[in-house]
Amino acid sequence: MKLSILTFLVCVTCVSSSGYQCQGPIKISPPDDLTRTVYWPSIWNDSMPPIPIATQQNCKWEIAVPDGLYATAVFYKNAKNNVAIAVGYPNGLQEGLDNMDYNPYIFTSPQFLINLYKSAGDGSFSFKVTWSKYPNVAHDTVQLLKNDKPFAMAPNTHLTTFNAETTVGLVAFTLRNQSHYPLLRQSAVYDGDSTSGAFIGTLYSIMMLEKEVVSSGKTLTVFTWGLLNELFDYTLFMVQDHANEPYANKYRGWNCYSDTECSFQMIALTGTSVIATSDSRPEFIKSIGIFPSGATLKIYEGRIGNDSLVTTLTKANYQSRLPMELKNTIRQYVLDSGSLQIQLSRSSADANWNTVYNGRKGFVHSFYHGTNSNEQDTGETLYTAGWTEQLYFNYVVRDADFTGNLTTLTVMILSKGQQVSLTVYNSKNLPPATTVSVQGDTYHIKYFTNGVNTTGFRIDFSTTFTGYVTGTSVSDCYY
Numbered sequence: 001m002k003l004s005i006l007t008f009l010v011c012v013t014c015v016s017s018s019g020y021q022c023q024g025p026i027k028i029s030p031p032d033d034l035t036r037t038v039y040w041p042s043i044w045n046d047s048m049p050p051i052p053i054a055t056q057q058n059c060k061w062e063i064a065v066p067d068g069l070y071a072t073a074v075f076y077k078n079a080k081n082n083v084a085i086a087v088g089y090p091n092g093l094q095e096g097l098d099n100m101d102y103n104p105y106i107f108t109s110p111q112f113l114i115n116l117y118k119s120a121g122d123g124s125f126s127f128k129v130t131w132s133k134y135p136n137v138a139h140d141t142v143q144l145l146k147n148d149k150p151f152a153m154a155p156n157t158h159l160t161t162f163n164a165e166t167t168v169g170l171v172a173f174t175l176r177n178q179s180h181y182p183l184l185r186q187s188a189v190y191d192g193d194s195t196s197g198a199f200i201g202t203l204y205s206i207m208m209l210e211k212e213v214v215s216s217g218k219t220l221t222v223f224t225w226g227l228l229n230e231l232f233d234y235t236l237f238m239v240q241d242h243a244n245e246p247y248a249n250k251y252r253g254w255n256c257y258s259d260t261e262c263s264f265q266m267i268a269l270t271g272t273s274v275i276a277t278s279d280s281r282p283e284f285i286k287s288i289g290i291f292p293s294g295a296t297l298k299i300y301e302g303r304i305g306n307d308s309l310v311t312t313l314t315k316a317n318y319q320s321r322l323p324m325e326l327k328n329t330i331r332q333y334v335l336d337s338g339s340l341q342i343q344l345s346r347s348s349a350d351a352n353w354n355t356v357y358n359g360r361k362g363f364v365h366s367f368y369h370g371t372n373s374n375e376q377d378t379g380e381t382l383y384t385a386g387w388t389e390q391l392y393f394n395y396v397v398r399d400a401d402f403t404g405n406l407t408t409l410t411v412m413i414l415s416k417g418q419q420v421s422l423t424v425y426n427s428k429n430l431p432p433a434t435t436v437s438v439q440g441d442t443y444h445i446k447y448f449t450n451g452v453n454t455t456g457f458r459i460d461f462s463t464t465f466t467g468y469v470t471g472t473s474v475s476d477c478y479y
Contacts (some may be wrong), residue, residue, distance in 0.1 A: 019052035019124075022059035022116065023413070029064045030071075030131035038129045045247035050076040050124035053083075059116035063107070065090075069131045070188075071107045075114075076100075079123020088113035090199040098203050104437040106225055108190070108199045134159075134195055134223075142239070144168060149302040149371070150240035152278040152330055155227035161193045161219055162239045168220035169242035171276060172207035173253030174236055184236075186225040187413035197301055203236055212251045235278040238330065244303050246334065248274045259346035266342065268295070268333040274304075275331045282367070283331055283344055285324040291315040292338025301328035307370060311363075320361050323351040327367040356382050356443075356463040358391060364445050366456030376401075376456040378447040384463075386441070387416045393443045394468035395461040397431035404452035411459075414442040437468035 028038060038274055040061070044051050053059075065071045066214070073309055077085055077097050086094040090108055094115070101445070105112075116125065137158055142151060144164040153160070162168045170189060175181055185205035190197035192215075200206070200213050200220070220324040238253055249271025255279075256262030266273045273357070277283060288297075297313040313321060333342065344349040356362075366376040384391050400409050402425070421438045425431045442471070447457050462468070 019054035019122070019136060021054050021057060022061075023057060025060040025062050027062045027064070028129070030069065031065065032344045034069075034131050034133070036130075040129075042128045046074070046076070046128055048126075050078055050126040052122065052124045053079075053116065055120055055122055056118055057113075057116070058118045061114040062111055063114070063129060064111050064292050065107055065109045065131070067109045069133060070107065070195075071112065071131050073105045073107065073112070073127055073129045074102055075105070075125070075127045076102070077123070077125050077402040079125065080119075082121040083119045083123045084117040084147050085125060086117075087200070088115065089205070092307060093201065093205055095205070101182060103185065104184045105249045106188065107203075108188050108195065112156055118142035118204055128361050138230055144239060144241040147303070147305065148241065148244070149308075150238045150244070150276075152235040152238050153222070154234055155187075155226050155232050155236055156223040158196070159221065159223050159390075160248045161221045163193075163366045164215070164218050164220075164241040165243070166200045167213040167218060167242040169212045169240055170206065170214075170220060170222075171212045171238045171251050171253050172203045173223065173276075174207060174255050174280070175236075176234065176255045176257055177231070178477060180231055180330075181370050182330050183227060183231070186227055187236075188224075189213065190221040192217065193221060195221065195223060197221060206237075206254065210243075210250045210252045212245060212248075220233055238276055238278065240303065244305070246272060246274065248272045248334075250274065252276070253278065256346070258343060262344040262346075264344075265339060265344055266297075266333065267339045268335040268337050269339060273335045274332060276330060277344070278330050279346065280329055282345050282348070283326045283346065284342040284348060284353050285322055285326070286345050286351045287322060288313070288318055288343070289341035291318050291340055295338040295340070296336050297340070298334045298336075299324075299326065300332045300334070301326060301369070302330055302332075302371070304332055317361075318360050323353045324362060324439040325353050327365060328368065328371075354380075354382055356384055356391060356393075358463065358465050361460075361462045362460055363460045364452075365458035366447055367460050372453045373454055374448050374449065374451050374453045376447060376454050378445070378457070382443045382444045382445075382461075382463075384441040390415060390439050390441055391463040391465065392437050392439045392467050393461060393463055394435050394437045396433070396435045398458045398460050399432060399455075400425060400447075400457035401454035402427040402430070403454045404450060406448070407452055407454060408446075408448050409459075410444070410446045411449075412434075412444040412446075413440040414444075415440040435468050439467070 187203040189200040250273040300307045409425040
């Protein structure tokens with residue numbers, strides 16, 4: 001495991017006034033004493049500026065990483081733009097090095113590569129490597145089921161193995177702050193149930209692929225180094241049984257830069273595009289850019305499946321559906337063709353969600369609608385632009401779980417400050433299957449469970465100048 005004497009002598013003698021000659025491949029192995037740092041060239045250390053490199057040469061370093069160890073490397077590059085240096089991960093993926101980027105890289109077994117490509121440009125380049133045993137941390141196992149909701153994961157200090165019924169699919173998320181991307185080098189995804197499995201990628205490389213990665217068998221393992229801090233108290237990746245995932249040309253997760261400044265573009269020009277978002281608060285669609293003709297945008301809460309489909313938008317109907325409130329901790333947007341821009345917000349006021357208008361169609365639902373939970377209590381208020389605008393509130397209770405003697409769904413409608421309608425639904429007074437239409441300017445909806453586990457509720461509504469025809473079907477009310 002010692003650095004060879006030949007390599008050491010070559011390194012010492014190869015430095016000249018025109019810069020050092022490297023060529024290679026130069027093989028480096030960990031020292032017997034893992035507390036020792038290996039520097040390249042060996043006459044250099046990190047208290048010095050990097051050593052100049054000779055021009056017009058191809059160089060290659062092969063750094064061994066034995067099973068049970070990982071390597072931490074820091075690169076010191078200061079060169080012209082036409083000087084290309086890249087590192088190669090065990091899975092064959094290469095990543096270019098930037099000037100004066102001193103954020104560490106972490107590499108796994110069996111080795112990593114450094115490639116300096118021939119160039120007339122001059123510059124300086126040095127690096128240091130340390131090898132370490134994996135820390136003795138808790139090893140968690142998470143079971144993934146078919147037809148179940150994906151797991152949204154923030155970094156933790158544990159080694160986590162995901163065990164699926166078929167295979168494991170992982171989708172990486174963008175970051176709230178772009179300057180933090182280099183820190184995602186401190187992550188690794190392994191094919192299998194331990195760090196001995198084949199290296200699949202870092203969370204950064206997977207995020208850049210804009211595709212899900214899939215294990216070869218039923219298990220996949222994730223480990224992060226030093227990411228558990230105030231910078232990353234949010235979702236960095238999502239895992240699920242791969243049987244739950246649609247075939248998608250693009251599949252990625254998205255984190256908003258702020259509560260009110262958030263937009264993403266979906267591109268499905270060559271196949272279906274999926275974007276997932278994750279948060280413990282409601283999400284509001286403020287606007288959608290030019291909707292492509294013939295395209296369909298389906299939105300799901302939780303997994304992608306018919307039972308979790310919230311709405312289907314097309315060029316013909318999307319404008320009357322906005323703004324829209326989405327709930328659950330995972331939302332998934334699936335675009336089948338074309339491209340469009342979606343503007344989101346975490347603020348109902350910023351999205352102007354509570355204000356209704358003539359011709360608007362929408363829905364009000366509990367946070368975990370369709371899933372058993374004791375956190376379904378909901379209170380929402382919708383209103384017109386003012387007392388001078390009286391609109392019919394046409395609603396139908398699409399579904400409601402009245403488990404428990406105290407679970408109720410209350411709809412109260414006001415007009416110019418006066419109550420004109422108050423209806424309380426419960427297990428003994430079930431809502432009708434037909435549309436209820438009441439004129440007013442303020443509409444209160446409250447679902448109360450008294451802490452009982454229920455699957456929640458959903459009300460579909462429209463607001464119109466003229467009254468709605470009584471007896472209209474559920475599907476006609478909203479869709």
